[in-house]
Amino acid sequence: MDNIEVSNLSYTFSPEFPLSLDHVSLNLPRGSRTLLVGANGAGKSTLLRLLAGKSLAKAGKVSVFGNDPFRESKSTVVYLGTEWVNNPVVHRDMNVARLIASVGGDLFPERRDMLISILDVDLRWRMHAVSDGERRRVQLCMGLLRPFDVLLLDEVTVDLDVLARSDLLSFLSSETESRNATIVYATHIFDGLAKWPTHLVHVSQGKIVNSGPVAKFPEIQSVSNTGNSSLLETCLAWIKEDKRIRGSREDEKRNTWQDVQDTFKTGTDVFTDYFKISRAR
Ligand SMILES: Nc1ncnc2c1ncn2[C@@H]1O[C@H](COP(=O)(O)OP(=O)(O)OP(=O)(O)O)[C@@H](O)[C@H]1O
Secondary structure: OOEEEEEEEEEOOOOOOEOOEEEEEEEEEOOOEEEEEOOOOOOHHHHHHHHOOOOOOOEEEEEEOOEOOOOOOOOOEEEEOHHHHHOHHHHOOOEHHHHHHHOOHHHOHHHHHHHHHHOOOOOOOEHHHOOHHHHHHHHHHHHHOOOOOEEEEEOOOOOOOHHHHHHHHHHHHHHHHHHOOEEEEEOOOOOOOOOOOOEEEEEEOOEEEEEEEHHHOHHHOOOOOOOOOHHHHHHHHHHHHHHHHHOOHHHOOOOEHHHHHHHOOOOOOOEOOHHHHHHHO
């Protein structure tokens, strides 16, 4: 119950499309900090959105501390993705202090002030007149304001400067250590991450290649002589190998929903029969 559990989870955007997730199983304990590693298109965002309950699992099971996040959530699950900063609403002439108050800033004044300091947010900023990185800082401040049980981060540190990113990573570590919060973070930027994760999940072509606590991956503990962290060198080698196995994008052979639908248990709650339902309507 005290974990994030995914079993045989499969997802596709359309029955003819290659599966974005193909029979994925995963178990992440409460209090862990997981780094989700994989090439572009591997399935990281799809997995995070399913964990956040933003998409319906088309087959398989997703459970966050015992609840299906799509249907009910007794825990506070926060998902921060890249899409928010593209939303036209946050490009309007809005005062940052009021924006932060509007999402409950006054309910958590100490946490609000700490986040404003860590993210170096100027409350006088107006959202139509800030840089991309400044807009991102406001997004993070708003998203992290309420103490979360689970935080799902999809490449949201991309336009932060190195100091803000470093301070944010430290804040996230302290959230897992002091409050037993659980974090899953998908990123392609490995600077400052060498000692951050407690768990790694390697995704390739919609499948989980390997996952587990960092102790399971001795290669990331070794000393790299390239000047890069061993974590980066290891993940680089994984993604290089994924690409070699996959071949060119044109040659990629992923299962489609139609190829594998017989493997799902129809008529049970682990199989939503989504496409039949939508066709019948
Ligand atoms: N809106 C969509 N419609 C159809 N297919 C999609 C859509 N979004 C993603 N996909 C497909 O699902 C697969 C997984 O995509 P996903 O966005 O989860 O990858 P990712 O690992 O997050 O990649 P990136 O590192 O580029 O963010 C990809 O093959 C992609 O083509």
